[in-house]
Amino acid sequence: MKVLITGGAGFKGVVLAEKLQSIGHQVAVVDTFRWGVQPIVHLANRVEFVRGDVRHGELMRKLVADKDLVINLAGIVGYPLCERYPKEAHEVNVDSVYTILSGMSKKQMFIHASTGSVYGKLEETCTETSSTNPLAVYGRTNLESEAPVLDFGGVVLRFATAFGVSPCMRFDLLPNFFIWRALNDGFIVLYEADARRTLIDVKDMARAYLFSADRYQQMKGEIWNVGDESLNVTKREVAKKACDLVGAKLFVESVGQDKDARDYEVSYQKIRGIGFQCKHGLEEGLQQILVVARLVEPDNAWRIG
Ligand SMILES: NC(=O)c1ccc[n+]([C@@H]2O[C@H](COP(=O)([O-])OP(=O)(O)OC[C@H]3O[C@@H](n4cnc5c(N)ncnc54)[C@H](O)[C@@H]3O)[C@@H](O)[C@H]2O)c1
Numbered sequence: 375m376k377v378l379i380t381g382g383a384g385f386k387g388v389v390l391a392e393k394l395q396s397i398g399h400q401v402a403v404v405d406t407f408r409w410g411v412q413p414i415v416h417l418a419n420r421v422e423f424v425r426g427d428v429r430h431g432e433l434m435r436k437l438v439a440d441k442d443l444v445i446n447l448a449g450i451v452g453y454p455l456c457e458r459y460p461k462e463a464h465e466v467n468v469d470s471v472y473t474i475l476s477g478m479s480k481k482q483m484f485i486h487a488s489t490g491s492v493y494g495k496l497e498e499t500c501t502e503t504s505s506t507n508p509l510a511v512y513g514r515t516n517l518e519s520e521a522p523v524l525d526f527g528g529v530v531l532r533f534a535t536a537f538g539v540s541p542c543m544r545f546d547l548l549p550n551f552f553i554w555r556a557l558n559d560g561f562i563v564l565y566e567a568d569a570r571r572t573l574i575d576v577k578d579m580a581r582a583y584l585f586s587a588d589r590y591q592q593m594k595g596e597i598w599n600v601g602d603e604s605l606n607v608t609k610r611e612v613a614k615k616a617c618d619l620v621g622a623k624l625f626v627e628s629v630g631q632d633k634d635a636r637d638y639e640v641s642y643q644k645i646r647g648i649g650f651q652c653k654h655g656l657e658e659g660l661q662q663i664l665v666v667a668r669l670v671e672p673d674n675a676w677r678i679g
């Protein structure tokens with residue numbers, strides 16, 4: 375297949391591009407390289423990389439024209455960046471989805487990365503039909519981005535929060551951040567310790583895209599939560615595992631506020647029902663993150679918290 379990955383030079387994208395290329399697909403990536411080109415250098419001879427912006431209609435029409443599948447990962451990602459750049463977040467996370475789809479025909483496949491952050495803070499176990507309650511720009515723009523995809527007949531994947539290791543490493547993801555703090559400070563101070571989060575290894579995210587391409591006819595026009603109930607956890611559980619692994623101390627504070635106020639639990643029954651299950655657990659991921667964290671200079675330029 376000819377595949378275009380937008381945002382394919384980011385944390386998820388590099389892992390996915392490498393996986394797709396390794397099993398014989400012809401992969402192209404369009405990205406503004408917000409996080410630099412170092413993460414993709416090893417793929418430069420195997421994947422076509424285009425420096426470009428998904429907001430540019432003419433470029434996107436040209437890039438999608440001959441593709442069988444477009445996987446849309448380009449985004450202003452996470453709570454802090456979206457709060458800092460709300461206009462860019464709306465343009466990239468929402469408007470560009472219309473731009474890209476306007477150049478595509480229904481014979482082509484479109485798989486879109488949304489997020490479980492659209493649920494925000496909900497008491498019930500969230501299914502794809504639950505009401506949504508995004509708390510900030512990141513969740514709101516992702517929720518808004520889903521409508522054009524559903525109208526087009528594409529696949530919307532609402533992912534749990536990623537963790538794990540990628541050539542485009544992030545230490546701002548909850549488990550990655552806890553390992554970083556535990557290692558470099560020797561302790562973690564935790565607010566709102568019992569807030570619930572839901573997690574997924576980046577390798578399982580890549581598997582989910584392959585699965586969705588294989589099952590496209592069955593999945594198109596719908597929303598799918600992607601994750602695993604065994605990775606529905608509290609922040610306290612993740613922090614404790616990170617501290618135990620590193621040999622650091624955990625301090626739980628009853629006063630203080632996490633700006634990212636998400637608190638939710640998600641059901642993954644729908645996608646499990648058609649055969650998708652995560653393979654990689656949190657302990658395995660934390661160990662891999664620790665191996666990398668030990669190599670990184672504390673004042674490095676990567677994303678931390
Ligand atoms: N990582 C997670 O926990 C998670 C969870 C759920 C959903 N997602 C979604 O998956 C996608 C990828 O996430 P990630 O963790 O790899 O983030 P990331 O920030 O590492 O990757 C995003 C990529 O998009 C690129 N980009 C930004 N603006 C662009 C533009 N205007 N044109 C072209 N490229 C642009 C960036 O340069 C970057 O390489 C995002 O849409 C995100 O919302 C991520």
